[in-house]
Amino acid sequence: MLTINNLNFGYKKNVPVLKDINLTLDSGFSLLVGENGSGKSTLINCMTGVLCGSGKIEIDGVPCGSREYARCVSYLPQTFDVYPALKVGEILEFVAGLKGVPKKEVKQAVKDAAQRTNTESFLETKFKKCSQGMKRRVGIASALMGDADVIILDEPTAGVDPKERRQFYRTIKECFAGKTVLISTHILDDIESLADNIIMLSRGKITCNMPYSEFISSLGREATLEELWIHYQEAGNDTVE
Amino acid sequence: MFLNLIKLNFKLIFRSAVFWICSVIFIFAFGLTVFMYDYLEFVNYSLILSQSGYIIIILFILCFISAVYFSHNKTVLEQSCLTPVHIVYKSKFAAVLISFMTFCIIPVCFFLVLEIIEKNGILFFSLTILYMVIYLIGIISVATTLGFLTGYIVRPFYAYIFSIPFAVIFSILFQNTIFKIFGYYKDISFRIYHMITMNSFFGEGVEVEYRGPNLNILFLIKFLMTMVVALLLCFILFQVLRGKVRTFSAVGTVFCVAAYIGLAAAFWKYHPVRYNDLEKLYILDYKQQPYEITSYSGDINLKEWSDYSISVGIKKTGEADGLTLRLDQSMKIKSLDIDGKDVDYKRFGDILEIDCNKEEFTLNLSCGGRISYVNELHSVNIYTTNTSCALPPEFAFLPKIDGDKSKKQYDLSVKSNNTLISNLDFNKENGVYKLSGNSQNMCLFSGFLTQTEIDGITFYHASCSRKLQKSFEAYYSRMNSNSISVFNPDTYDLEKYSGDEKSKVFMIYYLYGNNNFFVVYDDYMMYNYGYPI
Numbered sequence: 001m002l003t004i005n006n007l008n009f010g011y012k013k014n015v016p017v018l019k020d021i022n023l024t025l026d027s028g029f030s031l032l033v034g035e036n037g038s039g040k041s042t043l044i045n046c047m048t049g050v051l052c053g054s055g056k057i058e059i060d061g062v063p064c065g066s067r068e069y070a071r072c073v074s075y076l077p078q079t080f081d082v083y084p085a086l087k088v089g090e091i092l093e094f095v096a097g098l099k100g101v102p103k104k105e106v107k108q109a110v111k112d113a114a115q116r117t118n119t120e121s122f123l124e125t126k127f128k129k130c131s132q133g134m135k136r137r138v139g140i141a142s143a144l145m146g147d148a149d150v151i152i153l154d155e156p157t158a159g160v161d162p163k164e165r166r167q168f169y170r171t172i173k174e175c176f177a178g179k180t181v182l183i184s185t186h187i188l189d190d191i192e193s194l195a196d197n198i199i200m201l202s203r204g205k206i207t208c209n210m211p212y213s214e215f216i217s218s219l220g221r222e223a224t225l226e227e228l229w230i231h232y233q234e235a236g237n238d239t240v241e
Numbered sequence: 242m243f244l245n246l247i248k249l250n251f252k253l254i255f256r257s258a259v260f261w262i263c264s265v266i267f268i269f270a271f272g273l274t275v276f277m278y279d280y281l282e283f284v285n286y287s288l289i290l291s292q293s294g295y296i297i298i299i300l301f302i303l304c305f306i307s308a309v310y311f312s313h314n315k316t317v318l319e320q321s322c323l324t325p326v327h328i329v330y331k332s333k334f335a336a337v338l339i340s341f342m343t344f345c346i347i348p349v350c351f352f353l354v355l356e357i358i359e360k361n362g363i364l365f366f367s368l369t370i371l372y373m374v375i376y377l378i379g380i381i382s383v384a385t386t387l388g389f390l391t392g393y394i395v396r397p398f399y400a401y402i403f404s405i406p407f408a409v410i411f412s413i414l415f416q417n418t419i420f421k422i423f424g425y426y427k428d429i430s431f432r433i434y435h436m437i438t439m440n441s442f443f444g445e446g447v448e449v450e451y452r453g454p455n456l457n458i459l460f461l462i463k464f465l466m467t468m469v470v471a472l473l474l475c476f477i478l479f480q481v482l483r484g485k486v487r488t489f490s491a492v493g494t495v496f497c498v499a500a501y502i503g504l505a506a507a508f509w510k511y512h513p514v515r516y517n518d519l520e521k522l523y524i525l526d527y528k529q530q531p532y533e534i535t536s537y538s539g540d541i542n543l544k545e546w547s548d549y550s551i552s553v554g555i556k557k558t559g560e561a562d563g564l565t566l567r568l569d570q571s572m573k574i575k576s577l578d579i580d581g582k583d584v585d586y587k588r589f590g591d592i593l594e595i596d597c598n599k600e601e602f603t604l605n606l607s608c609g610g611r612i613s614y615v616n617e618l619h620s621v622n623i624y625t626t627n628t629s630c631a632l633p634p635e636f637a638f639l640p641k642i643d644g645d646k647s648k649k650q651y652d653l654s655v656k657s658n659n660t661l662i663s664n665l666d667f668n669k670e671n672g673v674y675k676l677s678g679n680s681q682n683m684c685l686f687s688g689f690l691t692q693t694e695i696d697g698i699t700f701y702h703a704s705c706s707r708k709l710q711k712s713f714e715a716y717y718s719r720m721n722s723n724s725i726s727v728f729n730p731d732t733y734d735l736e737k738y739s740g741d742e743k744s745k746v747f748m749i750y751y752l753y754g755n756n757n758f759f760v761v762y763d764d765y766m767m768y769n770y771g772y773p774i
Binding site for chain 1: 242245246249252253256257314315317318319320321322323324325326
């Protein structure tokens, strides 16, 4: 379980980007949504240890920034634009090594991840020769390494066509079933297809954090996702739990 | 984690086109220098690096721009594993640094070929490789660290352009600017230039070819200075990567600054002293002494800090109050007595005044010191190191009396780590050279030397030269010309020479104000073979 307590962060003094964030993520797919500049990427950067704000971020008591925390989290950046000269297999082996997979088990772990993401036949292919869809699958395979409890995906479907997006949803649902998954997105299709929970950020504050079923009916009437989006973005400073 | 990251970076570097393009450029530049300067038929291939300043500029630029390139690489893969940024870049930097150190293999291969051609022996080859590797490691360390730091701070493409000003500052190209500031051809200008430059210093002068690679204390200090600069840049890089000042890096930075100041002071102290021929070798203005030296006997140990214990037989030839000797100021007196009794003495520079009024006596002297002089042609040509020495006959390594032309009896034991030659008769016994004979003066040269006997004349020369045969021919041709001019060290002038050939001819570097003319002594002759061009 990932918990965030009283997280505040600002790039400049007196200009907060994240304001008093309190969040608990349990197993299932949580979708972090918000318009551009709402603080999604900053929150993810804090959760991955790139940025350091005040407050606490922990996974079952393991603090963010520790080596153990890094092993508990798999992170897939928006563009998995890694070293083109490396082979797919080498990328996965490297990630496995860093995620603490024992040396003897690395080969098997790579094989398993490749099987689950359907990239097995590309292990000897250089990354630069992979298609965009294949690169995304390699990214998922790398997130599978080390059997992390928490998976963070940053805008994974940005720039992906609808057909490929469907394939992507299927893959991550299969691969990350039972895990705590946080997906940052502003694509409504992602919410509809994946969300167990919705976390909405507006101006650095959480304006909505609820199960998807509640979210849909939260206006007391049948509303479209666009309407809900606009409603919670305009909710301003009031946090809705 | 760090090892995994380093392994990954090695893979990336050795698979990158940048690394291999840089390697090819360096091979081409090195090869071009070797062939352009005709080193394949030349003496002492260890001089290639010091004589070819442009190779160092090329190497510096290659390392700098490569480090910028690799510091600009995206680190998405490492980020996806939640690796802290400072560890990602530290490992990248370490991999770049180590990878570019492999450039040392290129000169090693060239030197191996040159060694096979010249056959200078394992000692010469090993010392040359050691010298070259130390020298290149210093340059690669600074260039890579500076490039990586610049690349990390300056993300835009123009970070590469910084290689030019830095290459200028650390190379021979900056010499003119320093000379403009501190004065042309002044000692201070050379010292400051030698302290800053990455190029081999004294490459601007003619180097003594039989010395071999110039591995001495000054070279070691310069290397340490270079490494301290690289380390200082590392600590700055670490602080930039962390985004804040950490105690370890701050202490490291202060340590590096302090170490650099200390090393710079040592560099200044051990930098060769500029000398003038008329003050150090050819003393024309002196007061005739009513004394003669009759003999020298004792032990000499030739190394970077040489020392000796000798007994000098001196005879009075007229009325005098005291004895004035010439002894180079580098040689510090440890003990001095006359016939076993302590006497008062005074030293002023090279002058040693002894309070003595005996008719005939023995001066017992124990001295030690480091000799390192550079002439006005920027050539370090009076020196002693652990593997070589150049002590011409006029130089007051042993005490001498100005104007004393009498013949002396020599009986000396000289310890030398390399081949020793002298105008005296010498033979090697149990690693010690026994020197004996009667002569007006004594010269000692050691290094990578050998001898060839032709027509009853023993020619002493550097052991490394494929063009030597041509020099013998040139010698005979000059000796057989009708009006041969020779340099007279007593008058510092030229004169006609029609005397017999001497039994010993030194065909070694010999540019001690004699402008390449023969210098003839009572029992030997100096012929500058020097640095054949």
